[in-house]
Amino acid sequence: MPPSYPVKDNTAENRLFLKRIVAAFIVITLLTSGLIxxxxxxxxxxxxxxxxxxKENSVKIIPLVPSRGIIYDRNGKVLAENTPSYSLELIPEQINNMDDTLERLQKTLAIPNEKIELYQKLRKRQKRFASTPLLVNMNDDELAKFAVVRPFFPGVDIQTHLIRHYPYGDLAAHVIGYVGRINEAELKELPVTEYRGSTHVGKIGIERSYETQLHGKTGYAEIETNVQARSLNTLAETAPESGASLYLTLDIDLQKTAYDALEDYNGAVVAIDIKTGGVLVFVSRPGFDPNPFVVGISNDAYQALQASENQPLYNRALRGLYPPGSTIKPFVALAGLEYDAISAQQKLFCPGYYQLPGVSHKYRDWRKGGHGSVNMNEAITQSCDVYFYRLAATLGIDHLYTFLHKFGFGEKTGIDLVSEKSGLLPSREWKQAQKKQAWYPGETLITGIGQGYHQVTPLQLARATATLANKGKIVMPFLVNKIVTAHATQPGPHPAPAVIPLKEDNVSKVIDAMINVVHSQRGTAKRVGLGINYQIAGKTGTAQVFNIKQNAKYNEHSIDFKLRDHALFIAFAPADDPKIAVAVIAENGGHGGSVAAPIAAKVIKQFLKNAH
Amino acid sequence: MKSETRSEHFDPPSLIGTLLRKLHIDIPLFVGLCLTALLSFIILYSAGGQDMATLMRQAARVGLAFALMTALAHINPYQFKRYSAILFGMGVFLLITVLVMGQIGKGAQRWLDLGGFRFQPSEMIKITTPMMIAWYLAEHALPPKTKQLFIATILILIPTLLIAKQPDLGTALLVASSGAGVLFFAGLSWRFIIAIAATLTALTPIIWHFMRGYQRDRVLTFLNPEADPLGRGYHIIQSKIAIGSGGIYGKGWLGSTQSELDFLPESSTDFIFAVFAEEFGLFGCLGLLVLYLLIIARCLYIASQAQDTYNRLLASSLAFTFFVYVFVNIGMVIGILPVVGVPLPLISYGGTSIVTLLAGFGILMSIHTHKKRLSR
Known part of the structure; x- marks a missing residue:
């Protein structure tokens, strides 16, 4: 056989191709025969x-939607429940004259034209035998009016549905969250079989993070239907299993106290039960009413919430990022003692400012004349900035970062809520990676007084405070205490705590100073420690919203309210056997001692009064 | 010889016939497509709940698709050949763009937004892939050598995998078979074909491993639909009931109870054949299959009469892909193939597939109506 060259042989190619056409047609015919x-x-x-x-006419399998689990607070008060809602529904095929019926209904019930138009649109997309709502969420007046004329409206009837209701409205919307209609994206994510028939799903908060438990298990009924698809009788049924009830660690009365105490300030209050890590108060103010979201909030109302300058939809306690200000000082002081960078007795002189060697920039103290010579206790009590500039300079950013990181700064607390922010604890490596710049010594100083890059969430601050009060035993915050189903009671997911190794003597020294903040004459929060038979340990803080130029004077009366400093306060009590830790941030509140501390004190006093 | 010449000069006496020929329209194919489109309107009216608006939307799409077909039929097939590689390259580039954009947008995305109208690169690649493979193989002597087979396989795999990643298994399957079709018609030896079939069988566990959860579900459902009658098996069970209850003569037009009562999901799109089978029965189904077979036969005839290798390969592969469409869709609706998202060609509701399909027929008509008159 001669070697084959890649030369085109048109006749051979043609013959081969025709053979293939025939082969293809045979294959196609065979496969088609298979179909036949x-x-x-x-x-x-x-x-x-x-x-x-x-024709079994047919056995239609319809889902039986489980009732959603109830959410309770720690004392068994209902935070989220299912209440009946009434809607006026029409079955087109049973109505002889639709236009006339609608006209008469409109007269009787004073239905606005838009709703009639909306119904007309909805009707076109539904089967003629399907019950289609004209009015939803009817009030008593409407129900009564229709009840009288009902016999004159064949094919029109009141239907009852269960809808989610949040009795406390805006008080705890950020914690509990809300359910809303399942949207297209969620439809793809959710298990098809389980959600056949479900209309709502948890969108934020506990409703979202415990969606699986709250939803329950969908049941099914086999319904015999006639040719018009009307149900005749039930052949078999698998009952649905109600969703689990959740018992939160939240105390809704305490929550109200904290919410009210914030008055008109935007801000957040977080209180943690130190012994367990259970979150007692989780306030983000302003709140919003979650109930409209359940039935479908109107576009205007939603836009108004979105556009509001106070950002009510923003969960400040979970996602708000604030400089910790002077509330970081007890932690920095403890770092100084733990690393042997300073002794508690050692006095440092505060002339009202601090300068790095060879640099003209003056790092100022909040008190213009300075605090004179102060030891650690006095520095914390009076919140002396210069003492902490110097201590931070001695410690260096690496030690500061390592130590503060142990208290959970710069990372999520792992609370059982979704989309928590992790805040920011700056380090040399972070700055190099993010800003492509070396770390400057001046930045160490301001980190020492909680300014600069450092950002915390109120929840983080509360957790760090609780951990300090707990002498280094890390407190892990959580909201769900018990998950109760028909068959069993399970505890919520409580992470196992770890321990920061600390010298007890060092911790005591810092706590003593924090007691002085509230209970000594020179303390920055001395007014709130009166009239109680136990001691509160605390620390005030003021977080700068904007930078004041060198040599300029900060005058809180002369500047715009929105640029005023944030007021912060962290505290725990009783100081000798800590039970509750609180972090308060009042945006643009000015002074931590006068605005934030009284809020924390109210929460602590109410909690400890009830605990006794 | 003489008879062949006569068939070349097949002359419909009417004015319309002359006009259609002027438009480079192949009359038998055109008639077949029109009949199918008509059938589509009839069945869509019933399956879509007798909604005139749905029908009008589909009619607009079909009109647009026919216009595109006519336009393409006008172009000399030499131009298709010339731009094959460029068009293929563009298609692959757009597929990558869509994939990258989808990843940035965090979600499956299949289309590009071209100022208001959406363009799916995966549709364009359904045609440009066989164009590319046909162009590449036509450059060499046939049947293709191992090296050419290797390169052609790679060329087919690139768009196939990009589309499978979207993830759009149905389209990936169609693209792969359009390329494989070219290889088959180019004379890929039977030994190779058997070897490939054996390898694919052996690779099944590996493919299984790479499948996504929902894709596995579909296969499992296909194997045992009764295991999950409310979830994934629902489609198949309901469509079998619809088809079976249709019987020999069907329940008559608008007589489908299964889709009327909403037992049959996706009754206007991928599962429309079930409605058709329920209303028109076995006779209707046979009629539809015969119509499809006639269209395919005409396309294969056009391929056999084509004068150059590129045209032959492209035409035959387009005909073959059309059959794959029919087979996969009907196969899945009657429960002999797993559910993949492939519409019933020319009949299912939706615009993207019909535009691509008629573009393919436009190319076939161009091939058939632009033949050089050879003096024999």
Whole structure:
């Protein structure tokens, strides 16, 4: 045989191609015959079987939606429940004259034109035998009016549905969250079988993070229907399993106290039960009413919430980022003692400012004349900035970062809520990576007084405070205490705590100073420690919203309210056997001692009064 | 010889015939497509709940698709050949763009937004892939050598995998078969074909491993639909009931109870054949299959009469892909193939697939109506 060269042989190619065309046609015919065989099997052999299945007229399988689990606070008060809602529904095929019926209904119930138009649109997309709502969420007046004329409206009836209701409205919307209609994106994510029939799903808060438990298990009923698809009777039924009830660690009365105490300030209050980590108060103010979201909030109302300058939809306690200000000082002081960078007795002189060697920039103290010579206790009590500039300079940013990181700064607390922010604890590596710049010594100083890059969430601050009060035993915050189903009671997911190794003597020294903040004459929060038979340990803080130029004077009366400093306060009590830790941030509140501390004190006093 | 010449000069006496020929329209194919489109309107009216608006939307799409077909039929097939590689390259580039944009947008995305109208690169690649493979193989002597087979396989795999990643398994399957079709018609040896089939069978566990959860579900459902009658098996069970209850003569037009009562999901799109089978019965189904077979036969005839290798390969592969469409869709609706998202060609509701399909027929008509008159 001669070697084959890649030369085109048109005749051979043509013959080969025609053979292939024939082969292809044979294959296609064979496969089509396969389809036909199957069709014959279905339509002739199986016809009777399938026809009876179709005519069983048919056994329609309908989902039985489970009722959603109830959410309670720690004292068993209902935070989220299912309440009946009434809607006026029409079945088009049972109505002889639709236009006339709608006109008469409109007169009787004073229905606005838009709703009639909306119904007309909705009707076109539904089957004629389907019950289609004209009015939803009817009030008593409407119900009564319709009840009288009901006999004159065949095919029109009141239907009852359960809808989610949040009795406390805006008080705890950020914690509890809300349910809303399942949207397209969620439809793809959710398990099809389980959500067949469900209309709502948890969108934020506990409703979202415990969606699986709250939803329950969908049941099914086999319903015999006639040719018009009207139900005749139920053949078999698998009952749905209600969703689990959740018992939160939240104390809704305490929550109200904290919410009210914030008055008109935007801000957040977080209180943690130190012994367990259970979150007692989780306030983000302003709140919003979650109830409209359940039935579908109107676009205008939603836009108004979005556009509001106070950002009510923003969960400040979970996602708000604030400089910790002077509330960081007890932690920095403890770092100084733990690293042996300073002794508690050692006095440092505060002339009212601090300068780095060879740099003209003056790092100022909040008190213009300075605090004179102060030891650690006095520095914390009076919140001396210069003492902490110097201590931070001695410690260096690496030690500061390592130590503060142990208290959970710069990372999520892992609370059982979604979309928590992790805040920011600056380090040399972070700055190099993010800003492509080396770390400057001046930045160490301001980190020492909680300014600069450092950003915390109120929840983080509360957790760090609780951990300090707990002498280094890390407190892990959580909201769900018990998950109760028909069969069992399980505890919520409580992470196992770890311990920061600390010298007890060092911790005591810092706590003593924090007691002085509230209970000594020179303390920055001395007014709130009166009239109680236990001691509160605390620390005030003021977080700068904007930078004051060198040599300029900060005058809180002369500047715009929105640029005023944030007021912060962290505290725990009783100081000798800590039970509750609180962090308060009042945006643009000015002074931590006068604005934030009284809020924390109210929460602490109410909690400890009830605890006794 | 003489008879062949006569068939070349097949002359419909009417004015319309002359006009259609002037438009480079192949009359038998055109008639077949029109009949199918008509059938589509009839069945859509029933399956879509007798909604005139749905029908009008579909009619607009079909009109647009026919216009595109006519336009393409006008172009000399030499131009298709010339731009094959460029068009293929563009298609692959757009597929990558869509994939990258989808990843940035965090979600499956299949289309590019071209100022208000959406363009799916995966549709364009359904045609440009066989164009590319046909162009590449036509450059060499046939049947293709191992090296050419290797390169052609790679060329097919690139768009296939990009589309499978979207993830759009149905389209990936169609693109792969359009390329494989070219290889088959180019004379890929039977030994190779058997070897590939054996390898694919052996690779099944590996493919299984790479499948996504919902894709596995579909296969499992296909194997045992009764296991999950409310979830994934629902489609198949309901469509079998619809088809089976249709019997030999069907329940008559608008007589489908299964889709009327909403037992049959996706009754206007991928599962429209079930409605058709329920209303028109076995006879209707046979009629539809014969119509499809006639269209395919005409396309294969056009391929056999084509004068150059590129045209032959492209035409035959387009005909083959059309059959794959029909087979996969009907196969899945009657429960002999797993559910993949492939519409019933020319009949299912939706615009993207019909535009691409008629573009393919436009190319076939161009091939058939632009033949050089050879003096024999």
């Amino acid at each position: 065989v199957r069709l014959v099997y279905l339509q002739i052999v199986g016809h009777e079987h399938y026809a009876s299945m179709a």
